[in-house]
Amino acid sequence: MTARSPKPVLFVAACALLDADGRILIAKRPEGKAMAGFWEFPGGKIEPGETPEQAVVRELREELSVEPCERCLHPFAFVSHPYDDFHIVMPLFLCRTWDGFPHPNEGQELAWVRKERLRDYQMSGADVSLAAELRDRL
Numbered sequence: 001m002t003a004r005s006p007k008p009v010l011f012v013a014a015c016a017l018l019d020a021d022g023r024i025l026i027a028k029r030p031e032g033k034a035m036a037g038f039w040e041f042p043g044g045k046i047e048p049g050e051t052p053e054q055a056v057v058r059e060l061r062e063e064l065s066v067e068p069c070e071r072c073l074h075p076f077a078f079v080s081h082p083y084d085d086f087h088i089v090m091p092l093f094l095c096r097t098w099d100g101f102p103h104p105n106e107g108q109e110l111a112w113v114r115k116e117r118l119r120d121y122q123m124s125g126a127d128v129s130l131a132a133e134l135r136d137r138l
């Protein structure tokens with residue numbers, strides 16, 4: 001029998017919005033939040049009773065005033081990554097269609113980035129492999 005992980009497991013859902021030129025929207029985590037200064041895919045923690053898709057729709061609305069339709073969210077990859085104090089499990093969805101214009105509602109810096117340039121932006125440990133997957137498979 002294997003020992004249980006002493007760290008909490010955090011379920012997060014994130015989304016890569018893709019524009020017509022194939023650029024990806026990333027956001028810089030603002031001061032005061034965990035992992036401030038790191039670039040990420042917009043999203044957040046999955047609340048009890050929510051599907052990952054519902055969490056993405058809610059988070060994009062809260063963080064960016066963007067409305068993706070749930071069926072426009074395409075599962076792309078997931079990570080299961082150990083941080084020092086928790087373990088994150090995070091699916092990444094792709095979305096090419098949404099209503100609204102992304103607005104940084106939490107003071108976060110936003111950037112539309114070509115997949116080849118993602119490595120120029122410092123991302124958190126869990127996101128590095130997702131950025132590589134986007135580079136290789138998009």
Ligand SMILES: Nc1nc2c([nH]c(=O)n2[C@H]2C[C@H](O)[C@@H](COP(=O)(O)OP(=O)(O)OP(=O)(O)O)O2)c(=O)[nH]1
Binds near residue numbers: 012042
């Ligand atoms: N949204 C998002 N979170 C990520 C990514 N990579 C990564 O390690 N994380 C971590 C950072 C946080 O510890 C956690 C998600 O938290 P969050 O701060 O976005 O959650 P939230 O939007 O629900 O924010 P809050 O209400 O708790 O402040 O997952 C990513 O690409 N996107």
Ligand SMILES: [Mg+2]
Binds near residue numbers: 042063
């Ligand atoms: Mg968030």
